[in-house]
Each structure stands twice: as C-alpha cells, then as structure tokens.
Amino acid sequence: MSSPAIPFEVLARTGKANATVALPTDAERKGLTKKEIAADHPTWCPGCGDFSVLALYYKLIEKRKMHHEKVTTVAGIGCSSRFPYFVQAHGAHFIHGRALAFASGVSLSRPDLHVFTFSGDGDAFSIGGNHFNHTARKNVKMTFIVMDNMVYGLTKKQTSPTSPIGFKSKTDTWGAVDRPINPIKQAIAAGATFVARTTHTNPNHLLQMMEAAMDHDGFSFIQCLSECVEFYAGAFDNSNPRKGGAFDLVPADHDVTDEYAAYRLADNIHPGKFGIFYKAPRPTKNALEAKINADARSKTGGLKDWQLLQKSFDRLK
Amino acid sequence: MSDAISTAQPAGGSPKIASISEAVIRIAGNSQDGIQAIGGFLARLAGRSEQEVMTFMTIPATISGGPSIFQVRIGSGEVLSSGDEADVLLCFYQHSYEEHVGSLKKGGIVLYDSDHVTEIKPEWADKYHHVGVPISSRTVEAIGGTGKDKGKNIFSLGLIARMFDLNQPKLEKLITERFGGKDESIVKNALTCFHAGYSNQIQGLLETYRFADAQKKDRHQIVMNGNEALGYGLLAAGVRFGAGYPITPWSDIMELLRRELPKYGGTFVQTEDEIAAISMALGASWAGRVAVTGSSGPGISLKTEALGWAVMAEMPLVVVDVQRGGPSTGMPTNIEQSDLNIACFGGHGDSPRVVIAPANVEDCFYMAIEAVNIARKYSVPVIILSDQGIATRIEAFDEPNLEKVCQDISPDLTPVADHKPYDLTVPDGITRHVTPGTFVASGKYPVVTGLEHDELGHPTGSPKLHLAMNAKRRNKLRRLAAELPVPAVYGAKEGTVLMVGWGSTQGPIQEAVAKAREAGHAVSSIHLKHVNPLPNGLENIFAGFNHVIVVEMTDEGLYGHGQLASLLRGRYADPKIKAVTKADGLTWKVKDILDRVQAFLPTR
Numbered sequence: 076m077s078s079p080a081i082p083f084e085v086l087a088r089t090g091k092a093n094a095t096v097a098l099p100t101d102a103e104r105k106g107l108t109k110k111e112i113a114a115d116h117p118t119w120c121p122g123c124g125d126f127s128v129l130a131l132y133y134k135l136i137e138k139r140k141m142h143h144e145k146v147t148t149v150a151g152i153g154c155s156s157r158f159p160y161f162v163q164a165h166g167a168h169f170i171h172g173r174a175l176a177f178a179s180g181v182s183l184s185r186p187d188l189h190v191f192t193f194s195g196d197g198d199a200f201s202i203g204g205n206h207f208n209h210t211a212r213k214n215v216k217m218t219f220i221v222m223d224n225m226v227y228g229l230t231k232k233q234t235s236p237t238s239p240i241g242f243k244s245k246t247d248t249w250g251a252v253d254r255p256i257n258p259i260k261q262a263i264a265a266g267a268t269f270v271a272r273t274t275h276t277n278p279n280h281l282l283q284m285m286e287a288a289m290d291h292d293g294f295s296f297i298q299c300l301s302e303c304v305e306f307y308a309g310a311f312d313n314s315n316p317r318k319g320g321a322f323d324l325v326p327a328d329h330d331v332t333d334e335y336a337a338y339r340l341a342d343n344i345h346p347g348k349f350g351i352f353y354k355a356p357r358p359t360k361n362a363l364e365a366k367i368n369a370d371a372r373s374k375t376g377g378l379k380d381w382q383l384l385q386k387s388f389d390r391l392k
Numbered sequence: 393m394s395d396a397i398s399t400a401q402p403a404g405g406s407p408k409i410a411s412i413s414e415a416v417i418r419i420a421g422n423s424q425d426g427i428q429a430i431g432g433f434l435a436r437l438a439g440r441s442e443q444e445v446m447t448f449m450t451i452p453a454t455i456s457g458g459p460s461i462f463q464v465r466i467g468s469g470e471v472l473s474s475g476d477e478a479d480v481l482l483c484f485y486q487h488s489y490e491e492h493v494g495s496l497k498k499g500g501i502v503l504y505d506s507d508h509v510t511e512i513k514p515e516w517a518d519k520y521h522h523v524g525v526p527i528s529s530r531t532v533e534a535i536g537g538t539g540k541d542k543g544k545n546i547f548s549l550g551l552i553a554r555m556f557d558l559n560q561p562k563l564e565k566l567i568t569e570r571f572g573g574k575d576e577s578i579v580k581n582a583l584t585c586f587h588a589g590y591s592n593q594i595q596g597l598l599e600t601y602r603f604a605d606a607q608k609k610d611r612h613q614i615v616m617n618g619n620e621a622l623g624y625g626l627l628a629a630g631v632r633f634g635a636g637y638p639i640t641p642w643s644d645i646m647e648l649l650r651r652e653l654p655k656y657g658g659t660f661v662q663t664e665d666e667i668a669a670i671s672m673a674l675g676a677s678w679a680g681r682v683a684v685t686g687s688s689g690p691g692i693s694l695k696t697e698a699l700g701w702a703v704m705a706e707m708p709l710v711v712v713d714v715q716r717g718g719p720s721t722g723m724p725t726n727i728e729q730s731d732l733n734i735a736c737f738g739g740h741g742d743s744p745r746v747v748i749a750p751a752n753v754e755d756c757f758y759m760a761i762e763a764v765n766i767a768r769k770y771s772v773p774v775i776i777l778s779d780q781g782i783a784t785r786i787e788a789f790d791e792p793n794l795e796k797v798c799q800d801i802s803p804d805l806t807p808v809a810d811h812k813p814y815d816l817t818v819p820d821g822i823t824r825h826v827t828p829g830t831f832v833a834s835g836k837y838p839v840v841t842g843l844e845h846d847e848l849g850h851p852t853g854s855p856k857l858h859l860a861m862n863a864k865r866r867n868k869l870r871r872l873a874a875e876l877p878v879p880a881v882y883g884a885k886e887g888t889v890l891m892v893g894w895g896s897t898q899g900p901i902q903e904a905v906a907k908a909r910e911a912g913h914a915v916s917s918i919h920l921k922h923v924n925p926l927p928n929g930l931e932n933i934f935a936g937f938n939h940v941i942v943v944e945m946t947d948e949g950l951y952g953h954g955q956l957a958s959l960l961r962g963r964y965a966d967p968k969i970k971a972v973t974k975a976d977g978l979t980w981k982v983k984d985i986l987d988r989v990q991a992f993l994p995t996r
C-alpha cells in the first residue's frame with residue numbers, strides 16, 4: 076500500500092522524573108531493619124491474624140538480608156491482599172483473584188527479583204481458582220501465601236470456598252452447605268511443587284515455612300490459617316495450644332516427595348497438620364522458557380535484533 | 393482489467409495477448425484445497441514484480457472442509473481495495489461456482505474444474521465466458537494417484553500463470569522456497585504440478601493478459617498479511633513479553649510471537665484464559681518492558697476489568713483487538729468494526745485509554761511501534777483495533793528500514809533519589825514508573841494500584857485526590873490529542889459530502905471518493921487512525937462540508953448512528969454528522985458506499 080509511514084518517535088530509554096543516584100555497594104549496605112521495611116500502618120482490625128503474617132514477612136526480609144529493591148510484593152483484593160501497602164518494597168495491588176497471573180508476568184520476565192504473592196481464600200480459590208491451578212501446574216517460580224480465614228473478610232462475612240459446612244454467614248444464614256475445597260489437596264493435584272501449611276498463631280513455624288518456601292526453586296504455596304476476629308472469631312482455636320487446641324506437626328517420617336502420602340495426610344483439616352506436605356523438584360516454567368530461548372538464540376549466530384527481523388522479512392519478499 | 397476483456401473469439405488461432413493494468417481473481421473452493429496458497433503465491437509474485445496487490449479471504453470457522461475463498465487484486469497502479477467484482481473466477485466445485493459466479497463482472501471468465509463443475513447454468517452461459525479444465529484429473533495425471541486433492545492448487549496456479557503471462561521463473565523460485573527444506577520429492581511434485589498447469593492448453597480461452605509494467609519502487613516490497621505485520625511490528629518495537637489465549641482471528645499473532653520471541657530473548661505465554669493473559673502482560677509491563685496481550689470478540693470482554701486497572705495504575709500496555717462479528721461468539725470469521733465502543737469505553741468507571749486503528753497492512757507494522765511508544769510515553773494502555781479484514785489480507789508494501797525502526801526498550805534500573813509514581817506536580821502531568829529492581833534512596837517504595845491513590849500509590853478516599861487523579865489520567869490524553877497528526881483530506885477540502893472512516897475500510901472509501909469525483913460530485917474523505925483520543929482540529933475539516941457521513945461496519949444502533957458516528961456526534965455535537973452503517977459480516981463494496989451516500993448528494 077502506498078500509505079505514508081506513520082509518524083512515531085523512538086523514546087530514550089530513560090524517562091525518569093527524578094534525580095538518579097549511585098547504587099550503594101554491598102559493603103555499604105547493612106541489612107534492613109524492621110523500621111525500614113514497614114510502610115503504612117496496617118488498616119486491619121486489631122487482633123486480625125494477618126498482622127502476624129506481615130510481621131513475619133518483615134522478619135524474613137530482615138533475616139535473609141534481602142535488598143529493598145529486589146523484593147516485589149504482589150496481591151489481589153481482600154483484607155489480606157492489602158499487604159503491599161504495608162511493606163517498603165516495589166508493590167502491586169492488583170485486581171481480585173488475578174494476582175498470580177500478574178506475578179507470573181513479573182517472575183517470567185525478571186529472574187533477578189524475589190516474587191511474593193499474597194492472597195485470601197476467596198481471592199485464591201474462588202475467583203482466582205483457575206489461576207491457582209495453572210500457576211501451580213506451570214511451576215512458575217514465586218512464593219504464594221494464602222491467608223485463609225475461611226470467610227470473606229473485606230466484604231463482611233459471606234461464605235468462602237474454604238468455609239466449613241455449617242458456618243453461618245450472611246449468604247448462608249442457616250449454615251454453609253457447599254463442600255469446601257481442601258487447599259492442600261488442590262495444590263498437590265494441580266501440580267504445585269512445594270505445599271505447606273502453617274498458622275498465624277505459631278510465629279516460629281510460620282517463619283520456618285516462609286523460609287523453606289522462598290528457598291524452593293518453583294511455585295511454593297503456603298496455606299496460612301489467619302483468623303478473622305471480626306467475622307469468624309475462634310475459627311482456629313482447635314489448632315492453638317493456648318486456646319486448648321493441638322498444634323500437630325506433619326510427622327517427621329513423612330516422605331515429602333510422596334504425592335499420595337501427602338494427599339492422605341491432608342485428609343483431616345480441622346485442625347489438620349502443619350508443616351511441609353509435599354516438595355518435589357520439577358523444572359520451573361522459568362527454566363523451561365530460558366532453555367527454549369537459549370536453544371533459539373544459539374541458532375541465531377549472534378545477529379542483532381534488527382538483523383533477525385530482517386531475515387524473517389527476507390522470506391516475505 | 394475490465395475493458396481489456398473481450399468475448400469475441402478470434403477466428404481460429406491461439407489466444408491473443410492483451411495488456412491490462414489490473415485484474416481481480418477470485419478463487420473459490422473448500423478450505424482444504426490450499427487456495428490461500430495460490431493467493432499467497434500470486435500476492436508474493438506481485439510484490440516481487442513491484443505491483444500493488446491486495447487480497448481478501450474468507451475462511452470457514454470449521455477446521456477442515458467448508459467453502460473458502462481467496463480474492464486477489466493485482467495492479468500496476470494504486471490498488472486500494474480487493475475489488476468489488478472479479479475478472480476471473482476459478483472454481484473447484486459446483487457449489488463454489490454457484491455461490492460465487494455473482495461476484496464476476498459481466499463478461500468475466502469462469503475457469504472451472506470440469507471434473508467437479510458439471511452443470512453450467514444456461515442463464516450464466518451468456519453472461520460470462522466459461523472455460524472448463526479437468527483440473528483434478530490432470531493433477532492426478534501429473535503427479536500420480538496419491539495426490540488427489542493435493543496439488544490441484546499448484547496446478548491451478550500454473551493455469552493462471554499462463555493466462556496472465558506471469559513470470560514463470562519467479563514463480564518457480566517462490567514454489568521452491570515455499571516447499572524447499574522439506575522432503576525433496578515435495579518440491580519436485582509441486583513443480584511438476586505447476587508445469588502441468590502452465591503447459592495445459594486451455595481450450596476456449598480468448599485472450600491471455602499481460603500486466604503493464606509497474607513503476608519502479610525505491611525500496612523492495614515485502615508481502616504479508618495484517619496479523620503478521622502486527623506481530624513483526626511488535627518485535628520491531630522492542631516488545632519481548634506477551635501473553636494470550638487462542639481465538640480467531642487473533643491467534644495468528646500469538647502463534648507468531650510464541651514462535652519468534654525466543655530468538656529475541658523474549659517469551660510469549662499461552663495462558664489459561666484472557667484474564668490471566670492481560671494480567672500477566674501487565675505484570676511484565678510493570679517489571680520493566682511494555683508487554684502485549686490481545687484477543688478477539690469475547691476475549692476482549694474478559695479483559696476489561698484488568699484494562700481498567702491499567703488505566704488506574706497508569707501502566708503501559710498494548711492490547712491488540714482483531715475485531716470479528718459480535719456480540720458473543722458472533723461470527724468468528726467475519727468482519728465488523730463493532731468493538732469501537734468497548735475499545736474506547738469498555739469497563740466500569742471513567743477510564744480514559746488510547747485506541748488506534750491501522751487502515752492497511754503496512755499500518756499494522758508501524759502502528760504496533762506507535763502503540764508501544766504511546767504506551768511508554770503516556771503510561772497508558774493502548775488498544776490496537778485491527779479487524780478480520782486486515783488481519784487476513786495480504787498486501788505488498790515498501791520494505792521498512794529495520795535498522796532504523798527497531799528499538800530497544802529494555803528496562804532502566806538506574807537508582808533514583810526518590811520516587812512518586814503519581815506525582816501531581818510533574819510539569820507534563822505524566823506518570824513514570826520506576827521498574828522493580830530500582831533502588832530508591834529515600835527508602836520509600838511505590839505501589840502500583842487499582843485503588844484510588846495518593847502520589848505514592850497508597851489508597852485514599854479523598855474526594856480531592858480522586859478529582860485530581862481523574863484529571864491527571866484524562867489530561868495526559870488531551871496532551872496526546874494535541875500531538876496527533878490531523879488526518880489528510882482525500883479529495884478536495886471543501887464539498888458536499890465528507891466521508892469519515894477508520895480501520896480496514898480506507899481502500900473502498902477512497903475508491904468511492906475517486907469514483908464519485910469522476911462523476912462530478914464534491915465528495916471527499918478522511919480516515920481516522922487515532923480514534924481515542926481523536927486528533928484536534930477535525931472540526932475545521934468538517935466545516936468545509938455540508939454532510940459528514942461516517943462509513944462504518946457497525947449496526948445503526950438504537951438511535952440510528954453507528955458507533956463512530958455516535959462518538960463524533962458526542963464530541964462535536966454537530967447534527968450534520970450522520971452514518972451509513974452495515975453489519976452483515978462482509979466488507980464494504982465501493983458500489984454499496986456510493987449507493988448509500990447518494991442520498992446526501994444533490995440530484996441532477
């Protein structure tokens with residue numbers, strides 16, 4: 076066609092409005108303090124279980140000496156998903172249910188970043204159920220922590236996909252009737268390569284699980300019981316020794332690579348067991364895509380991008 | 393070629409050679425007959441001969457079987473559309489014959505496979521010139537029994553090559569390139585078929601034709617369809633991440649990117665659905681490099697929530713919408729421009745975004761780059777509205793200077809002193825995100841968010857801030873509007889009727905203008921490539937005409953105006969803006985446009 080070429084402008088790579096500085100050297104960098112990591116004061120109800128998850132996330136960043144700029148905190152929508160505002164790190168507060176897909180885009184394009192994704196039970200397993208299954212199956216490298224309060228907190232007490240049968244909510248005033256999903260089983264069945272369970276009332280265990288998840292090369296999923304004191308108070312008393320419950324660890328002799336054993340171990344979930352249910356090595360999507368790219372690039376003979384495109388165009392003449 | 397065709401049989405002798413300036417050839421068969429391949433070869437040959445070429449095809453929604461056509465118009469002069477009427481119809485079956493004979497101009501040639509087309513209708517026998525060739529059996533003769541359906545497309549290409557005196561060595565080279573690299577015997581078979589077709593004496597053909605020489609072009613021509621041009625344009629633009637879910641006609645673009653991106657160190661992810669696709673692309677955009685997602689029809693509807701987030705978070709993104717017939721699953725392989733509204737306004741809340749629309753295949757390439765650059769410059773999602781017509785038609789255009797147009801948009805991680813993503817005081821009012829991984833010396837890290845927010849991206853319920861941020865998101869697009877080129881008027885700057893079009897209808901509209909002007913009517917047209925925001929200054933163009941008639945492929949709507957006309961009426965509050973619309977799933981014919989604008993022309 077004889078249309079004129081479209082005017083367009085090639086922008087300079089840098090579009091920064093702010094002054095640039097030098098990156099401090101590793102020697103100049105001391106580990107971050109809690110004060111440096113904390114951002115806005117959380118807006119959660121006093122006593123909400125999510126506080127302890129946040130506190131231990133700070134601790135994790137502090138303990139593992141992560142650099143501010145390398146931490147990305149991604150979340151969907153819900154009380155629990157307010158996380159990014161409370162952390163001094165590059166944060167993204169995305170839309171309801173889709174945090175995993177967003178975080179996958181970050182993980183797959185930036186191997187240099189730690190990607191932590193936070194979600195609630197509704198966010199992760201209801202509206203985001205599809206993404207949960209597929210992110211697990213693709214084994215996209217990131218840590219995914221679901222604060223499971225077994226209720227919709229932000230929207231004020233509707234039934235959630237993990238609400239136990241009989242739970243009286245505003246949408247089931249007579250008690251929930253639909254069979255709840257079992258997040259551990261679902262994660263295993265979907266192909267997650269790291270599946271763990273913990274609770275907000277046991278900080279040491281929670282931190283331990285976060286560390287193990289972070290160190291796992293793959294999609295690491297943690298179901299963290301996190302009480303909604305406002306709409307489902309006492310939900311997890313039976314796993315809290317201080318409330319007369321029992322905190323039962325996954326048996327020491329459990330083989331974490333045995334998918335079926337892990338599945339059986341997840342049978343009873345009230346209160347259920349705590350610890351790593353399943354952990355097995357499998358290539359991440361990140362690694363598989365990197366391999367595809369390495370193979371493709373090895374055949375390009377070091378041509379520049381425009382020359383590669385020229386080669387394609389030469390075939391279209 | 394119109395006038396060049398004569399139906400008078402020269403006494404005895406072999407067909408004489410007529411010089412023509414253009415020809416429209418329609419090939420009709422079933423989808424498995426490889427008729428797109430014939431069209432592709434013709435288009436490519438035309439490109440190599442520096443002829444203008446435009447094609448049009450319909451593909452059935454079913455995987456295999458089902459009628460399919462390919463129309464190619466080749467010309468030595470400017471070719472604007474794929475042509476209202478065909479000069480030659482090559483038909484493989486009785487049904488293709490009956491269905492498409494109406495697309496021939498009076499006196500046109502029906503070249504039919506006499507093995508399958510058995511009944512020539514008497515009422516058509518006088519109107520068109522019928523030429524039968526036992527295409528199927530000749531093909532089998534040429535390459536042996538195994539081929540059957542295979543190969544008759546290449547045999548037919550040979551027939552056409554002889555009929556139009558096409559450059560035989562060039563075609564052989566194309567065939568060798570196309571089938572080369574595979575099994576040696578495949579190339580051999582293809583060439584055998586071609587030669588069999590080329591040397592076949594066509595009984596009853598009155599003339600053969602030769603295209604007048606085309607003007608030499610400065611640059612080589614390349615030949616591709618709109619989907620390819622868009623895909624390659626995105627690569628040239630520096631896009632290195634994309635995500636999508638298959639749907640016709642968008643799938644070609646995602647397949648191309650999935651195949652090509654790894655060579656460039658990029659990745660395309662086939663996601664579980666369209667929501668995941670846009671979400672993932674947004675994640676990648678945030679991670680530092682404008683990413684792409686795309687879809688068609690219902691897939692676009694699924695993307696609207698996340699698109700709203702992109703507007704709110706001011707995240708650059710390119711969304712490709714290859715429109716098809718809607719609503720719902722609609723008409724998957726037909727053409728419509730009915731996504732204009734969802735592109736410009738789809739979603740809840742006030743969410744200004746950019747919508748641009750290529751008018752031809754070449755535009756697809758350059759506007760992909762433009763989309764990326766607008767997205768980056770204005771921190772905004774940009775929708776590229778293509779359509780089934782541009783997506784599948786093949787055109788030749790001047791080869792771009794790739795060394796010049798290819799760009800590097802890799803992320804910049806230079807540490808900054810401080811950063812506020814939604815700074816209300818920056819002089820140009822435009823958000824610039826720092827990429828994750830960027831050290832911020834103040835220790836205050838930004839959050840990108842879909843909640844209404846303050847300058848750092850933290851949530852706010854403040855009415856004042858909501859007003860200020862809404863204004864920020866809107867005003868930057870007003871800035872863009874001021875930067876956009878005002879479309880040139882095709883025809884005179886003053887007159888009776890100004891036709892306004894956008895997207896793939898540029899060709900037929902401009903051809904209609906040319907015809908109307910020839911007939912002495914003061915008709916002109918403009919073609920909008922930027923539909924949201926509209927460029928400034930259109931009102932000055934409108935002022936020169938009595939009627940502003942939007943020509944679009946949408947339904948007339950509840951209030952009698954199509955989607956673009958409604959938008960323009962809303963923008964200019966000018967009652968002289970009216971629409972001629974149609975939404976039958978087919979592209980505009982020049983004649984239909986002329987018939988419809990007739991009502992606005994003075995009777996003489």
Ligand SMILES: Cc1ncc(C[n+]2csc(CCOP(=O)(O)OP(=O)(O)O)c2C)c(N)n1
Pocket residue numbers: 152153154155156171194195196197198199222224226227228229230235
């Ligand atoms: C598309 C969409 N639908 C519905 C909502 C409303 N909504 C916000 S959060 C939420 C559920 C929150 O529950 P959960 O994910 O368990 O998080 P929690 O508040 O309990 O931490 C709902 C339904 C929304 N924001 N977006």
Ligand code: SF4
Pocket residue numbers: 118119120122123124125154155224228229302303304305306
């Ligand atoms: S409503 Fe429940 S989940 Fe939400 S902040 Fe309050 S206690 Fe936590």
Ligand SMILES: [Mg+2]
Pocket residue numbers: 153195196197222223224225226227228235
């Ligand atoms: Mg919840």
